[in-house]
Amino acid sequence: MSSISTLLDHRTSPDPVQHEQAFSQFASHPLFDQPQSFYCDSPYVRPVRPQDLHQLDFDRVLTQSELNQPSHLMGQRLLLNIYEQDLVFLPQQGKLVLPEFNAFYDEELRRAGAMIRPELERHVFGWLDDAVSISGNWDVDTFKAYADEVLDKIAHTPSSLVDNIRNSRDPANAARFFLIQCAGDFLSEASAMARNVLGNFGPAQSELFKILIDEYGYGVPQKKHSVIFESLLTQCGLNPAVHHYWQFYTATSLALTNYFHYVSANHRHLFRYLGALFYTEASLALVTRGQAEAMRIAFGDSVDTLYFDEHAHIDVHHGKMAFEQLIRPVVAQYGKQVLPDIIRGFEEFRLLQDVADAELFAHIAWHDELAGWQPQPLPAQPANAPSHTFHECRDDLSVTHVHGATELFVVDKGTLKLVCSPFTQLDLGAGQHVVIPRGMLHGSVITAEHCSYTVTSLEQAA
């Protein structure tokens, strides 16, 4: 039986009014509401655009083809905020603003988050139930044979990250955008893993604990994987503060971090967690070589790729440990009944990784396209296409978001800056336009006293 259908079966319908209140209470919290800037200076400031809440329907399961829809991005942002209330964050560079700290971990806010979490999880991860199914007579060796084949294919496939960065108009900024996608996860690396080491589950528990110790650097800050990643970010000209680039995470990058929290926050999914852990450790041992190469292409041979080299080494061990010391003994002790969920976790995380890679590459390609932007005559617009005009004042900032349809964005009056990444920004004046493809992350800030702009859908209404 799949866990989502179980959730469905046991879904106690909460009082809809209370439920809606919890959504707006959580999403509209000042820490998650309108920020001053595109960059977050505090680990507690994580804008989610609560003003969009009324247009979105979290009560249904997204399909795989709908992952570029606005509710996916907002759902993932909300979920990461909910999950990370369980983690400890203190600013490393800036000052601690104690009221922000108190507010982020506030009991009322946590309660609201806990109330909306199951619905959000179903909304953003329910599609995996449709995408993957496991059947037949598996044993641990057939699973190993299958996993070996999958991993072997990864080992022998040229890195698409390397190709995308090499072929980008601006390899350094493409690589920076990739690092930003990793930052949401790597700056608090293996936090979800730590959710799984408490309790009592025998020798497997101690194996998992050993992996966790490696991730956390044996108590030595400089060895901690997140710290090694911070120095890579600094070297590449990026800010290493936790969630500084919050607004530039794609929804599917957030999904990678959130999936691990999802299967770790509720231990009913422990076996899925083990499968996903095996996939990520074993595949990282292979793909980090390409990631190190991508860094050298982007930043030259002098860049210190320790973060990726460390993983190319230690994740060979972690992959082996996850299989031989965790999965194999757990199946031997608890029987084949736990295998379908283990295999499912392996396959689900693999799929999520593929989907996240595709979204990253699509963004890099769009940023490249925008780098060649020139004023052009307006494209033809479909008859009676829905359009909206906005009037805003200087410094009004629209938090990054995506649209469910490809849109024509035209400045009618004044000037603004369209912000698609920290490195891809267009200054647009009256009469100028840009086409924003469906699912592409962007925000804007007004750079004149007054500015109006019109957004028109280029997709025929169904």
Place this chain on the structure above:
Amino acid sequence: MKITTLPLDSFNSLEVGARRYFVLQNGAKPVIAPSECPHRGGPLNLGRRAACSAKLVCPWHDNAYPIHSIERNALPAIRRGDHISFVTANEDIRVWTEMLPVNQHKSDCEDEQ
């Protein structure tokens, strides 16, 4: 061991070594189930569903098998989107290019149990 990946809409029967299998739909989940009835070797692929589709009845002697017990002898398989991968020993695999007769009719829940 050998991993084979096929588009789900490209086949519904195959042979691994001397054993035949057919694709049996268990709810949303495709199962690559043995075609031979464990009783006298009847063609389970032509069996009809009973008990709200929870059972498969062999056309030869009307033995009804719960789908989940048939699945215990099915090939280990993963469906990923519209493809299915399965693991076999290093035996020859033959996949028919033409869809072979398979009875996939669902049963009403009023059927005999």
